Structure formats: structure tokens, C-alpha cells
Amino acid sequence: MIDWITGAYSGLTAAKDITKALIEIKEAAAVSGKALELNAVILDVQDKLFNARNEREDLQRQIKELESKLASVESWEETKSRYQLVSIHDGCHVYIENGQEPDLHSPPPYYCPTCFLNRNLVILQSPIRTMNRRTYKCAVCGTETLETRA
Numbered sequence: 001m002i003d004w005i006t007g008a009y010s011g012l013t014a015a016k017d018i019t020k021a022l023i024e025i026k027e028a029a030a031v032s033g034k035a036l037e038l039n040a041v042i043l044d045v046q047d048k049l050f051n052a053r054n055e056r057e058d059l060q061r062q063i064k065e066l067e068s069k070l071a072s073v074e075s076w077e078e079t080k081s082r083y084q085l086v087s088i089h090d091g092c093h094v095y096i097e098n099g100q101e102p103d104l105h106s107p108p109p110y111y112c113p114t115c116f117l118n119r120n121l122v123i124l125q126s127p128i129r130t131m132n133r134r135t136y137k138c139a140v141c142g143t144e145t146l147e148t149r150a
């Protein structure tokens with residue numbers, strides 16, 4: 001952005017110098033030549049200002065995108081802090097809300113650990129029951145988690 005400011009400033013300084021020379025010139029042919037030179041400088045400054053406006057708009061869009069991403073991260077961090085990773089079987093982990101305990105008879109909602117790492121809170125659904133175990137499956141990513149009675 002500094003480049004266009006410097007370029008625009010240099011262009012305006014050149015335009016001022018040309019204008020000063022125009023005032024001092026007495027011949028029409030010389031005036032015409034300086035007017036063309038002045039016009040070229042003005043067009044160059046306009047081009048630099050146009051590019052600067054585009055760059056400014058790009059930067060404003062990037063700021064809005066980053067602000068949105070930051071809000072999303074902050075929101076997820078707040079959500080994430082309300083859950084804990086627990087083991088419900090050897091090597092099988094799920095997320096549950098803080099303050100709850102895994103329970104084979106009356107389980108709290110279990111959340112998919114794979115989706116959780118992707119900032120997605122997905123309840124594991126439809127346990128498949130056998131003698132003393134349940135198998136939960138994530139409807140989003142397909143992760144299966146086994147829970148057994150100790």
C-alpha cells in the first residue's frame with residue numbers, strides 16, 4: 001500500500017511542477033507539449049489510486065473473513081470447554097458433557113471424537129446392543145465406538 005501512496009505523491013508532485021512550467025511558458029506549442037505531459041501524469045495517478053482502492057477493498061474483505069473465522073474459533077473454544085474426553089472401553093473414547101459419567105445402563109449423550117476434532121458436535125446414534133456391550137456409530141463420519149460393562 002505504501003507503493004501506491006509514494007507513486008501517487010510523486011505523480012502529484014510532477015503534475016505541480018508541470019503546471020508551474022505551463023504558467024511560465026509563452027509559446028503555444030510548448031504549452032501543448034506540457035499539457036500532454038501533464039495529462040499522462042494525471043492518468044498515471046488515477047491508475048495508482050484505482051489500484052489502491054481495489055487493494056483497500058481486498059484488504060477489507062480479508063479483514064471481514066478473518067473476523068468471521070476468529071468468531072468461529074472463539075465460539076468453538078467456548079463449546080469445547082464444556083466437554084471432556086472419556087474412555088468407555090479399552091481404546092474407545094467419546095466426548096461427554098462435563099459433570100457426566102459414562103453409564104452402560106443409562107448413558108448420557110456420547111459425542112463422536114472424530115467429528116469433535118473437526119469442530120463438529122455429533123451425537124453417536126442408535127447403539128447396537130449385545131449381551132453386555134453397545135456399539136455406537138457416528139452418522140456423519142461412520143466412526144464406531146464400543147462400550148462394555150466392566
Ligand SMILES: [Zn+2]
Pocket residue numbers: 112113114115116122138139140141142143
Ligand atoms: Zn463422527
